[in-house]
Amino acid sequence: MRIVSRETIHRAICDAIREITFNNDPAVITGINQALATEKNELVADVLASISTNNTIAPEDQIPLCQDTGSTIIIADIGSEVIIPGACLQEIADQAAAEAQCSIPLRASIVSEPLFDRANTGTNSPVILHINQVKGDKLQLQIAQKGGGAENMSFLIMFPPTTPLQTLKDTIVSRIIETGSRACPPLIVGIGIGGNFERCAYLAKAALFEPLGREHPDTRYAELEQGILDEINAKGSGAQGMGGNLTALAVHIIYEPCHIASLPVAVNLQCHAHRHTHIVI
Amino acid sequence: MIIHKLHLPLSNSDISRLKPGDKVLISGTIYTARDQAHKRLIAMIDNGEVLPFDLSQSALFYCGPSPKAEGKVCGAIGPTTSSRMDGLTLPLLENGLKVMIGKGERSDQICERIKAHGAVYLTAVGGISAVLSRSIVSCETFLWPELGAEAVHIMHVIDLPCYVSVV
Numbered sequence: 001m002r003i004v005s006r007e008t009i010h011r012a013i014c015d016a017i018r019e020i021t022f023n024n025d026p027a028v029i030t031g032i033n034q035a036l037a038t039e040k041n042e043l044v045a046d047v048l049a050s051i052s053t054n055n056t057i058a059p060e061d062q063i064p065l066c067q068d069t070g071s072t073i074i075i076a077d078i079g080s081e082v083i084i085p086g087a088c089l090q091e092i093a094d095q096a097a098a099e100a101q102c103s104i105p106l107r108a109s110i111v112s113e114p115l116f117d118r119a120n121t122g123t124n125s126p127v128i129l130h131i132n133q134v135k136g137d138k139l140q141l142q143i144a145q146k147g148g149g150a151e152n153m154s155f156l157i158m159f160p161p162t163t164p165l166q167t168l169k170d171t172i173v174s175r176i177i178e179t180g181s182r183a184c185p186p187l188i189v190g191i192g193i194g195g196n197f198e199r200c201a202y203l204a205k206a207a208l209f210e211p212l213g214r215e216h217p218d219t220r221y222a223e224l225e226q227g228i229l230d231e232i233n234a235k236g237s238g239a240q241g242m243g244g245n246l247t248a249l250a251v252h253i254i255y256e257p258c259h260i261a262s263l264p265v266a267v268n269l270q271c272h273a274h275r276h277t278h279i280v281i
Numbered sequence: 282m283i284i285h286k287l288h289l290p291l292s293n294s295d296i297s298r299l300k301p302g303d304k305v306l307i308s309g310t311i312y313t314a315r316d317q318a319h320k321r322l323i324a325m326i327d328n329g330e331v332l333p334f335d336l337s338q339s340a341l342f343y344c345g346p347s348p349k350a351e352g353k354v355c356g357a358i359g360p361t362t363s364s365r366m367d368g369l370t371l372p373l374l375e376n377g378l379k380v381m382i383g384k385g386e387r388s389d390q391i392c393e394r395i396k397a398h399g400a401v402y403l404t405a406v407g408g409i410s411a412v413l414s415r416s417i418v419s420c421e422t423f424l425w426p427e428l429g430a431e432a433v434h435i436m437h438v439i440d441l442p443c444y445v446s447v448v
Contacts, residue, residue, distance in 0.1 A: 042282040043302055043444070047406055050442065054409035063411040067347050067357035105356070107347035107430045118317075120429050149362050149384070149407065182362045182385035184407040240406055241385070242444070273408040 002079070002137040004281055006087040009139065012279055013074070013096035014103075016143040020275040021069060021104055022059040027212035028249060028274045029055045032186065035239070035246040044244040051186075051239065051272055065273040069106035070145035072097045072127040075206060081137035090129050098123035109148065130202060142209045144276035150269040153183035156201055159263040169224070172267055173231045176248070181241025184271035188212070189228070189251040192266040194258035204268035207252040209276050216253060225251045239272075286440065290338040291380055296401050299445045305403055306440035311340040311382070312423060313434040315361055319369035321425060326372050333424055333433075337377035340403075343384070345430035346420060347410075355420035355436070357410035360384035363402070367391045374398045382443055392447045403443035416441040 032055065036048040058065045074093050084092070101108060101124035110125065111118040134140075155175055159168060176189065192203025216222035229251040238244030249272070258264060282304055287295055289309030299305070312334055314322065325332055343363050347356035363383030370381070370391050379400045384407045387395070395402050405413060416438050424433035 043304075046282065046304065050406050050409050050412050054412045057415075058411035061411050061414065062350065063353075063414045064347055064357035065410060066408040067345065067359040067410045068361070069347055069357065105348040105350060107345060107356070109345075109430065122429070147408075152362070180386045181404070181407075182364065184384070240404070271408050 001083055002081050003083050003085060004139055006084060006092055008281060009084065009089070009092050010096045010099075012281055013093060013141070013143060014100050016141070016277050016279055017072065017097065017100040017106075017145070018104055020143065020145055020277050021064045021106065022062060024055045024058075024065055025212065025274040025276065028188075028272060031212070031246075031249045032272065035186070035244070039244060041244055044238055044242050047239045047242050048246070064104075064106070065275060066147060066271070067107060068109065068147035068149065069124070070147045070275065071110060072124065073144040073146050073205065074127055075130045075132070075142040075209065077132045077134045077140040079136035079138045080133055082139050089131060090126070093127040093129050094125040097125040097127045101125070139281040141279050141281070142206075142276065143279065144209060147184070147271055147273065150183040150187070150271040153179035154204070154266070154268045156197070156264070156266040158197065159265055161261065161263040163263060165224070168265065169228055169231060172228060172265070173235070176232055176267065176269070177235045177237055179269065180237065183269045184273070185237065185241065185248065186239050186246045186272045187248045188270040188274055189232070189248050190268040190270065191228075191251065191253045192255075192268070193253060193264070194256040195264060196258060196262065197264060199256065200264035200266040201268070203254040203256060204266035207254045208268055208270045209278070210252045210254075212250045214252075221253050221255065225253050289340055289380065291401070293399055296379070296399060296448060299401055299448045301445050301448065303445045305443045305445060307340065307403070307443055308439045308441070309339070309437070311342045311436050311438055311441075313342045313344040313346065313436065315343060315345050315431045316365055316369070317428050317431040318425065318433050319366055319373070323369060323372050326376055332376065335377065336373055337379050340380035340382055341373070341378060342382045342436070344382075346434060347430070349420065355414055355417040358413045358417055358420070358436075359410045360405040360407055363387055363404075370394070374400060387447060395447045401445065402447035404446045405441070405443045413441065
């Protein structure tokens, strides 16, 4: 057994939130800069240049990358040997998010009830927390700030299992292109396939946090990822919908077993302010 | 790419020179308003009340700033998705609104009404808060502080970079 204190986890989450508030994923920074270097269209280049500049000056000026400092998402893989005395992870995460909101400060973007009052919690918590128990004595945390714009443009479709692959690809690509500039492209596209209704949505979220440029271990899915990415970028929607060939930086798929009657597909979109980190305690 | 340096309020001739795809560096006084502030402004119009600022003399920025850190002029600034305001825009256009700043496409109906009213819809790049914040001279809560980020904020801006989307 390994004891991990509440304070250790609290501090690690607070530090991680501060880090991602001002610092974009380095692979996104590189992707934007590479596109900027070859962009011929003056307007598109101007948009890419402003994103590139933002990535540089946000940490210098200590101004958040985006005013939508998001909801805090944490995917926790907790080793079966790990014991956290005296507190549950949700409570620790919520308190850490509230401290980060107050001290950085972040925008309070969470309402306590969605339909009638929509009263702001004022603390940017609760955190959306997913807990997976795994083997081992480590606590691994994927921590992200997810803005509302890209999240609103995400979708889930229960396809018939015999759907031709090209139909599936075409549906995903056209739905993403329809979102235009509202999800703040260049995008990262997370796709969950399989599981069931709620599980594929989770897989789509988890797919966003895989390292950009990683190769899918199954070559069929690697090909599908590349095919979807190429088709999205061939549509010419581009950065902020202003045109050009960089609508998406990456497509990541995670699949899982599913029911014989089902082919659930969820697509979670992430804007170019790709604020996430992975920590191991 | 044509770049216009403009000072609010915009005259009809300022607006008539703008074409979609032009860049605008805008200066002057702007007010933020998101979904909830729009609802309240429209409730005031419906009740026959005088609006707390002149829609024709300024710009509405679809923006919920993050709080300012100590010693800073403002927090993070940037546009939110404008299409959420589509169903709430017509009464404001009818009450003199001339300039909107936001992010993303508008509905066909609102695009048509923007043109018919001689107004302009500008887009700012989303997710570049540090860049936009450098154009902010001041940012204070103006109305309905209980709405937090969704309150109306008054901002003085210099050369806020936007693009002409609908005119």
